[in-house]
Amino acid sequence: QSVLTQPPSASGTPGQRITMSCFGSSSNIGGNHVNWYQHLPGTAPKLLIHSDNQRPSGVPDRFSGSKSGTSTSLAISGLQPEDEADYYCASWDDSLNGVVFGGGTKLTVL
Amino acid sequence: QLQLQESGPRLVRPSETLSLTCAVSGGSISSGIYFWGWIRQPPGKGLEWVGSIYHLGSSYYNPSLKSRVAISMDMSKNLFSLKMNSVTAADTAVYYCARSISTGTIAWFDPWGPGTVVTVSS
Numbered sequence: 001q002s003v004l005t006q007p008p009s010a011s012g013t014p015g016q017r018i019t020m021s022c023f024g025s026s027s028n029i030g031g032n033h034v035n036w037y038q039h040l041p042g043t044a045p046k047l048l049i050h051s052d053n054q055r056p057s058g059v060p061d062r063f064s065g066s067k068s069g070t071s072t073s074l075a076i077s078g079l080q081p082e083d084e085a086d087y088y089c090a091s092w093d094d095s096l097n098g099v100v101f102g103g104g105t106k107l108t109v110l
Numbered sequence: 111q112l113q114l115q116e117s118g119p120r121l122v123r124p125s126e127t128l129s130l131t132c133a134v135s136g137g138s139i140s141s142g143i144y145f146w147g148w149i150r151q152p153p154g155k156g157l158e159w160v161g162s163i164y165h166l167g168s169s170y171y172n173p174s175l176k177s178r179v180a181i182s183m184d185m186s187k188n189l190f191s192l193k194m195n196s197v198t199a200a201d202t203a204v205y206y207c208a209r210s211i212s213t214g215t216i217a218w219f220d221p222w223g224p225g226t227v228v229t230v231s232s
Contacts, residue, residue, distance in 0.1 A: 044222035047219065098216075101158065
């Protein structure tokens with residue numbers, strides 16, 4: 001059972017805009033920044049969004065992050081087949097004094 | 111460009127100690143405001159943070175693993191290491207090393223090593 005809650009799956013068609021959510025509490029998302037990672041099987045996870053809504057250099061602006069209270073969302077616009085991957089949210093947790101991850105959302109591009 | 115590479119035994123026997131190292135190239139682990147850490151992914155499951163260490167000595171560990179885990183740094187070799195004792199099959203996972211920025215807490219992980227598969231089995 002992960003500290004951060006993500007829906008296990010999401011899907012969309014090429015060109016579509018999708019959003020995926022991540023729910024936490026005041027000790028993590030509510031009081032600390034959230035980061036998002038993209039993970040393709042057999043590869044290292046890739047930082048997609050940091051500090052709630054900041055895109056690292058090289059990440060397309062199709063990816064965007066937002067946060068409200070104790071929940072956060074990742075939006076992907078202009079969905080592409082190569083976006084099919086697992087997506088994880090993560091944050092610092094003040095109560096656990098450590099990093100917590102969501103269980104991950106598997107995105108399928110139909 | 112900073113690169114990280116995990117190495118260590120791929121097979122560990124139950125109750126023994128798992129030992130992994132992460133070699134860092136393209137930058138020094140003894141400079142800057144960075145934590146150096148380990149994250150793992152058991153088969154069919156999500157990512158789990160194991161722990162992180164700061165070059166000035168402070169470290170943080172996943173509370174669920176803290177009693178069995180130790181992370182250390184070797185500044186002379188520019189690498190850091192993970193030791194996990196009393197392993198069981200539940201510790202079978204892909205283990206990744208990664209750098210994170212210190213913002214008072216441990217911030218985002220970037221970059222990551224390619225990962226190494228560790229299987230706990232007799």
